[in-house]
Amino acid sequence: MAVEYLTTEVSHARSVRGLGDLTTSDFARCINTYLLSCRVEGKSPQTLAIYGINLRAFYSFLPPNNSLLAEDITSNDVRLFLYSLQEKKRTPETVHCYYRGLKSFFNWLVAEGILSKSPMATIRPPKLPMKIIQPLEHEDIMNLLLLCSGNNFVEVRNRAIILIFLDTGLRLSELTDIRMGNVDFNTETIKVLGKGGKDRFVRMGRVAQKALLKYLLIRAVDDSHLWLTEERHPMAAKGIQTAVKRLMKRAQVSSTKRGPHTLRHTAAINCLRNGMGVFSLQIMLGHSSLEMTRRYVSSLGASDMCQAHEKASPVDNLGIK
Numbered sequence: 001m002a003v004e005y006l007t008t009e010v011s012h013a014r015s016v017r018g019l020g021d022l023t024t025s026d027f028a029r030c031i032n033t034y035l036l037s038c039r040v041e042g043k044s045p046q047t048l049a050i051y052g053i054n055l056r057a058f059y060s061f062l063p064p065n066n067s068l069l070a071e072d073i074t075s076n077d078v079r080l081f082l083y084s085l086q087e088k089k090r091t092p093e094t095v096h097c098y099y100r101g102l103k104s105f106f107n108w109l110v111a112e113g114i115l116s117k118s119p120m121a122t123i124r125p126p127k128l129p130m131k132i133i134q135p136l137e138h139e140d141i142m143n144l145l146l147l148c149s150g151n152n153f154v155e156v157r158n159r160a161i162i163l164i165f166l167d168t169g170l171r172l173s174e175l176t177d178i179r180m181g182n183v184d185f186n187t188e189t190i191k192v193l194g195k196g197g198k199d200r201f202v203r204m205g206r207v208a209q210k211a212l213l214k215y216l217l218i219r220a221v222d223d224s225h226l227w228l229t230e231e232r233h234p235m236a237a238k239g240i241q242t243a244v245k246r247l248m249k250r251a252q253v254s255s256t257k258r259g260p261h262t263l264r265h266t267a268a269i270n271c272l273r274n275g276m277g278v279f280s281l282q283i284m285l286g287h288s289s290l291e292m293t294r295r296y297v298s299s300l301g302a303s304d305m306c307q308a309h310e311k312a313s314p315v316d317n318l319g320i321k
Contacts, residue, residue, distance in 0.1 A: 054101035133299040134256040135266035143251035160215040167208040169267030172260040176237040178226040194286035
């Protein structure tokens with residue numbers, strides 16, 4: 001949707017004034033140019049879509065004005081817009097998403113010299129409720145693996161998918177996009193394409209490698225995509241998501257949300273429980289900052305603290321008899 005909108009609006013802007021000329025601060029045209037800039041920078045279609053939706057919603061909220069300029073926008077306009085979203089009972093996460101989108105846009109206007117100061121400069125981000133991330137219980141994991149413990153193609157493939165998710169904490173899109181050439185059993189790593197087009201490597205444990213090797217032995221098709229359907233066609237993200245949700249439903253998972261992202265959460269929590277540091281976890285998960293990684297730390301409970309203290313007790317480690 002955003003790309004189609006962008007193409008139409010950019011063609012119109014080019015025919016009217018010439019898109020590259022930013023001597024004018026016409027607000028609608030600034031939005032179009034910003035979206036084109038994001039596209040040139042290689043932002044994903046999903047990111048473009050979100051930016052487009054956010055900015056169009058803000059533009060529609062403002063009073064109709066065919067000659068609206070970027071410098072006409074005030075901090076109060078933004079505050080009223082964010083408040084209107086809250087009045088519509090939008091979730092805190094949604095409101096925060098709009099805030100981030102507008103902040104990025106106005107910062108770009110400042111960087112381009114269109115504005116001398118962003119109207120967002122004095123607006124604090126809306127508070128987000130601290131959510132406790134709930135991973136799968138050990139019993140849930142065992143039940144999942146029991147459901148794909150057979151030797152037919154689908155069961156072997158699904159077992160490999162579940163274990164790779166649980167061992168690496170990959171996002172659904174990252175796991176979907178794995179190619180055969182990205183898997184290296186010599187280094188025990190998988191090369192993945194993360195958010196923002198950034199490559200990184202994740203390690204596979206021995207159990208996950210064993211499951212993946214078994215899948216590759218019965219896969220027997222010359223296709224660059226790692227994950228295939230029963231008909232030996234490349235699996236789409238939707239297909240992998242559906243397969244995981246069905247398995248979790250059959251395993252009667254009820255303590256948390258059913259889906260691939262719960263497997264990612266479970267991998268992260270268990271890595272911390274098993275002694276991985278937050279900086280290593282940040283690299284493994286492909287987080288651009290520690291903000292999200294720290295949410296996993298806050299989700300650890302008192303029992304996790306007690307187990308960690310058993311190993312790290314300052315007094316017990318003094319060697320006192």
